[in-house]
Amino acid sequence: MDLTLDDARSVLAAQPFSALLGTRITAFGDGTATLELEMKDEHRQQFGYAHGGVIAYLVDNALTFAGGSRLGPQVLTAGYTIDLVAPARGPLLRADATVVSASGRRAVCRAExxxxxxxxxxxxAQGTIALAGSKADG
Known part of the structure; x- marks a missing residue:
């Protein structure tokens, strides 16, 4: 099944949390995905930087969209690790993710x-994306 950028935009629009944050997907397909977020004051922590939870959200969703471009639309995040290497001031954040390896029901992806x-x-970050219904999603 070949999914398009329009398909990915529909999936993102169906996520209430993504709509709340104002996230958009700007690239999708062939094992890659790019998400963008215009920072608002509500996305910041007490020092004015993007809250770590906002960064983790971008990683989570970018990894999952990249994995979904290979595995199909019924995917979930099985896990990821993230290293925060510098504070984000904004106003625009971009998460780029790429599939490193995909086989069977799982894809290993990287994101920046x-x-x-x-x-x-x-x-x-690096994470594993799994098809829904696999042991990874309980």
Missing amino acids: VRDVSSDVLCAV
Whole structure:
């Protein structure tokens, strides 16, 4: 099944939390996905940087969309690790994810989050994406 960027946009639009944050997907397909988020004051922590939870959300969703581009639309995050390497000030954050390996019901993916205005690398992550209904989703 070949999924398109429009398909991915429909999936993202169906996620109430993504709609709340204002996330958009700007690239999707062939083992890759890119998400963007315009930071609002509500996305910041007490020092004015993007909250770590916002960065983790971008990683989670970017990894899952990249994995879904290979496995299909019925996927869930099985797990990921993230390293926050620099604070993100915004106003625009971008998460790029790529499938490293996909076979059977699982895909291993990598992601980076950048503060676009300063081109600062803010986070790196690796995760496993699994087809829904597998042992990974309980």
